Amino acid sequence: MFCVECGKDEPIFRNGVCLSCYLKHTQFTKGPAIMDITICPRCSSYKHKNTWVQEDFDEILKRYIKDVFSISSELKNVTIQTQCKEQDRILRCTVTFSGFLEDQQITEQHPLTVRIRRNTCDVCSRESGGYFEAIIQIRAEKRTFPKEELTILRTTVESLVGQLQKSGKRGLFITDYDENRQGLDFFVSEKTTAFSIAKKIQEQFGGEFKQSTSDAGMKDSKQVYRMTYLVRIPAYRKGDFFSFDASYFLISSLHENKVRALELSRWTEKVIEGKNIQPSKIFGGKELIREMIVVSQSKKELQVMDPKSYSTVEIQKPKLATIESPVVNTVKLDGYLFLVPA
Numbered sequence: 001m002f003c004v005e006c007g008k009d010e011p012i013f014r015n016g017v018c019l020s021c022y023l024k025h026t027q028f029t030k031g032p033a034i035m036d037i038t039i040c041p042r043c044s045s046y047k048h049k050n051t052w053v054q055e056d057f058d059e060i061l062k063r064y065i066k067d068v069f070s071i072s073s074e075l076k077n078v079t080i081q082t083q084c085k086e087q088d089r090i091l092r093c094t095v096t097f098s099g100f101l102e103d104q105q106i107t108e109q110h111p112l113t114v115r116i117r118r119n120t121c122d123v124c125s126r127e128s129g130g131y132f133e134a135i136i137q138i139r140a141e142k143r144t145f146p147k148e149e150l151t152i153l154r155t156t157v158e159s160l161v162g163q164l165q166k167s168g169k170r171g172l173f174i175t176d177y178d179e180n181r182q183g184l185d186f187f188v189s190e191k192t193t194a195f196s197i198a199k200k201i202q203e204q205f206g207g208e209f210k211q212s213t214s215d216a217g218m219k220d221s222k223q224v225y226r227m228t229y230l231v232r233i234p235a236y237r238k239g240d241f242f243s244f245d246a247s248y249f250l251i252s253s254l255h256e257n258k259v260r261a262l263e264l265s266r267w268t269e270k271v272i273e274g275k276n277i278q279p280s281k282i283f284g285g286k287e288l289i290r291e292m293i294v295v296s297q298s299k300k301e302l303q304v305m306d307p308k309s310y311s312t313v314e315i316q317k318p319k320l321a322t323i324e325s326p327v328v329n330t331v332k333l334d335g336y337l338f339l340v341p342a
Contacts, residue, residue, distance in 0.1 A: 003016070003017050003018040003021055004016040004017060005017045005018070005021035005024075005025075006018065006020070006021050019104065023101075023104070023106070026072075027108070028071065028072040028074065028075045028097070028099070028101075028106055028108060029069055029070065029071050029072070029075075029097045029108045029110065030069065030070045031065070031068055031069030031070065031095070031110055031112070032068055032069075032112075033110075033111065033112065033113060034112075034113045034114075034115065035064055035065075035068055035112060035113070035114050035115070036114075036115045036116075036117050037060065037061070037064055037114055037115070037116055037117065038116075038117045038118070038119050039116055039117070039118055039119075040052065040118075040119065040120055040121035040124055041118045041120065042120060042121070042124040042128075043121060043123065043124050045121050045123075045170075046060040047119070047121070048060060048063050048064070049067075052121040052122065052123065052170070054170065058082065061082055061084075061093075061114070062080050062082065065080055065082070065095055065112075066080070069095070069097075069110075071097065071099075074101055075097075075099035075100070075101060075106060076099055076100050076101075077099055077100050078097060078098065078099035079097075079098045079099070080095065080096070080097055081095075081096040081098070082094070082095055082096070082112075083096075084114065089116075090113055090114065090115050090116070091113070091114040091115075091116070092111070092113060093111070093112040093113070093114055094109055094110070094111060094112070095109065095110045095111075095112050096108070096109050097109075097110075122171075123170060123171050123173065123189075126171075126189065127173050127175060127189070130175055130176070131175060131189060132175040132176070132187040132188055132189055132226070133188065133189060133190055133191040133194070133226055133227065134187075134188045134190070134191035134194035134195070134226060134227040134228065134229060135185055135186065135187055135188070135194075135226070135227070135228045135229070136157065136184075136185070136186040136188060136194055136197060136198050136201070136229050136231070137183065137184070137185050137228060137229065137230045137231070138153055138157075138183045138184040138185075138186075138201065138231050138233065139182055139183040139230065139231070139232045139233065140183060140232070140233045140234075140235070141207065141208075141232055141233065141234050141235045141279075142235045142279050143235050143279075144181070145183060145184075145233075149237070150179060150183075150184065153184055153201070153205070153233075154177070154179075154184060156201065156204065157174075157184075157186055157197060157201065158174070160197050160200060161173070161174055161188075161197065164193060164197075169190070169193060171189060171190060172188070172189055172190050172193050173188075173189045174186055174187065174188055174189075175187040175188070175189060183233075191226070191227040194227065194229060195211070195227070195229055198229035198230075198231050201231045202231050202256055203255060203256055204254070205231070205233050205238075205254055206233065206234050206236075206254030206255065206256060206257065206258075206259065206274060207231055207232045207233045207234045207254075207256075207257070207274075208230075208231070208232045208257070209229070209230070209231055209232075209256075210229075210230040210232075211227060211228065211229050211230070212227070212228045212230075213225045213226070213227060213228075214226050214227075214228065234254075234274055234277075235279040235282060236251060236259070236274075236277055236279075236282050237251065237254075237285060238251050238252070238253060238254055239251060239285045239286050240282055240283070240284065240285045241264075241282070241283040241284060241285070241288060241331055241333055242261075242277055242281045242282045242283060243281045243283075243333065243334070244261075244272060244276065244277060244281060247263050247264075247265065248263070248264045248265070248333050248334075248336065248338060249261035249262060249263055249264060249270070249272075250262045250264060250331075250340065250341075252269070254274075257273065257274045257275065258271055258272070258273060258274060259271070259272045259273075259274050259277060262341065264318065264331070264333075264338040264339070264340070265316070265318060265338065266318050266319065267318035267319055267341065283333050288331050288332070288333075289329050289330070289331050289340055290306075290329070290330050290331070290332070291307065291327050291328070291329060291330075292304035292305060292306055292307070292327070292328055292329075292330050293305045293307055293326065293327055294323060294325070294326055294327065294328055295312055297317075297322070297323055299317075299320060300316065300317055300320070301314050301315065301316060301317060302314070302315045302316075302317055302323060302328070302339065303315075304328060304330065313337060315330070315337055315338070315339055317339070318338075318339055325342070328340075329341075329342060
């Protein structure tokens with residue numbers, strides 16, 4: 001068969017012409033010469049259609065190109081590559097499309113001018129405007145927070161928020177933070193997420209959880225409510241010593257309203273309801289621990305010496321085990337001396 005275009009005796013590809021002539025007169029990709037991309041100057045998110053996304057510029061550029069360029073359905077396995085240079089506050093780009101028409105590889109290039117438009121995104125607008133839907137309040141039961149504990153609590157909340165943001169919670173942020181005599185207040189942008197954060201704080205530090213609603217006015221003819229989530233940390237803390245049911249314990253972990261504690265005379269674990277631990281039974285925490293030097297030991301007893309007074313005393317071993325360390329931690333409660341696990 002002869003090609004009607006070039007007259008050569010070539011296999012006819014389509015419409016009476018050979019493949020070579022078909023490619024001469026066919027354009028597989030088309031698009032504009034100028035394109036705008038919107039970026040938020042505060043968080044560097046890009047607006048794609050009606051959604052703000054946080055992606056690398058190369059990825060967002062390819063998204064825009066796929067939206068505004070038409071690619072022939074004849075072209076298979078299409079890849080897009082871009083090369084850009086900044087010039088006069090705009091980007092001069094070359095867009096390269098590569099694909100296959102049957103076994104023939106097709107490559108087409110287009111010059112593209114990309115203009116960067118700056119516009120504050122919805123999340124940054126709300127954050128700068130002080131927007132919040134919930135307050136997380138952290139308080140202590142019958143005590144004030146020491147500075148160290150306040151730092152731990154604040155770091156924990158901020159870490160949880162950071163993890164959720166990385167997992168895709170783009171609209172989550174802490175609008176404001178307040179440290180006062182009563183405790184901590186976090187003003188959070190999303191009430192449902194604030195609820196889960198407050199529950200995680202309760203799980204980690206123990207205590208009671210309460211929630212309440214307040215009227216925040218009208219929006220779009222609808223009543224708007226704000227939530228307050230209160231976590232009341234108990235009077236006791238992880239690492240505190242307390243007496244219960246004629247025994248002495250060390251708090252090893254907290255979970256909501258329950259305490260996992262180590263019974264000091266036998267080093268056995270016990271789970272106790274938090275409400276059964278009264279503040280009057282709490283002795284204190286790590287400040288009560290004293291190091292003592294191991295002098296000798298038998299199967300059931302350990303002789304230790306106070307490094308300051310050089311006085312020695314025998315302690316009943318909590319379990320039949322050899323103490324390898326030359327120094328041990330001890331605590332004295334109601335006149336009784338106990339070994340404390342390292």
